[in-house]
Amino acid sequence: MFRYPNGKVYKPQEDIEKRRKKSITYSNRGMTLEDDLNETNLYYLENNIAVIHKKPTPVQIVNVHYPKRSAAVIKEAYFKQSSTTDYNGVYRGKYIDFEAKETKNKTSFPLQNFHEHQVSHMENVLAQDGICFVILSAFDEIYLLEAEALLKFWGRMKNGGRKSITMDEINVSAHKMTLGFQPRIDYIKIIDKLYFN
Amino acid sequence: MFRYPNGKVYKPQEDIEKRRKKSITYSNRGMTLEDDLNETNLYYLENNIAVIHKKPTPVQIVNVHYPKRSAAVIKEAYFKQSSTTDYNGVYRGKYIDFEAKETKNKTSFPLQNFHEHQVSHMENVLAQDGICFVILSAFDEIYLLEAEALLKFWGRMKNGGRKSITMDEINVSAHKMTLGFQPRIDYIKIIDKLYFN
Helix, strand or coil, rough: CCCCCCCCCCCCHHHHHHCCCCCCCEEECCCCCHHHHHHHHHHHHCCCCEEEEEEECCCEEEEEEECCCCEEEEEEEEECCCCCCCEEEEEEEEEEEEEECCCCCEEEEHHHHHHHHHHHHHHHHHHHCEEEEEEEEECEEEEEEEHHHHHHHHHHHHHCCCCCCEEEHHHHCCEEEECCCCCCCHHHHHHHHHHCC | CCCCCCCCCCCCCCHHHHCCCCCCCCCCCCCCHHHHHHHHHHHHHHCCCEEEEECCEEEEEEEECCCCCCCCEEEEECCCCCCCCCCEEECCCEEEEEEEECCCCEEEEEEEHHHHHHHHHHHHHHHCEEEEEEEEEECCCEEEEEEEHHHHHHHHHHCCCCCCCEEHHHHHHHHEEEECCCCCCCCHHHHHHHCCC
């Protein structure tokens, strides 16, 4: 058991993050999509395959105490929206950027899972020739959908069309991935096929 | 004046961050190196030159309250060390990664400004063919030092050599930049010369 300078017992951040996300389930393995991606990225890092990290959760800090002889304590802060996607890094010199999203919906993937500024960020990344995609957990499957395809569905919505991507559309436009042991979600395999032939 | 859901007055995060960094001065313009880099990155973004962002400050969240009908409040959290550098993004398809550091020291740049895990991260990025460097504010100048060069000085220290880079060494191995108006610190200009000829 580890204690903070103020005597409080250490509680892993993942528990808190999971609590925030508890409305969304991700299979029944007690793992989240984020857990699987973090393990995957660690596997890539340790095996010198790619260097991809999840960005820290953006927090708006309002009040900090600076006790003498111990670490600064943030006493008041709020979760804030990120202006980018959550994951980025480098693979064979190329910039890699993605976001991961889940739905419990059985027949379609709601586009409200994405925020306007995330979509703008994806557009910016594509304009700079970066590799950009989303990893979707839906219909008991894991998919890699290229940002170019997502932007088409997003544009359709902006033009008054449907606010989701149907399961059929995902099965046609996305790349299905099978959950593995190591790495769990081998998205680099798809990136290899798509960009490094 | 903007108020949080709990009635507290909004205080820009930069003030808090600056307070943490107040031991280090950065010229007398009331700006920090971080401010200048954020402005530079915004300029690059708005002019479609590059997409580079500073990562959020990593925070270990210990205690969160979930009041009804208002936003979740983080009641206890601590600053934690990042496992990567602070800035990354994409320029012309290539992965860009850097760290920014300042010293008030007059004759040399102390290597203790860098952490072991940041240096490992730089090694990992270089192994993946990413573009990696540090931006140094020292001796009233701004320098871009390529990670390859930093790693040599770091290795010298690890082999029992000096724990800093001398001003002469920096002037020989780094690229001096002049502060501009827009962008303030035009590091992409150096990257162009070094990698896109």
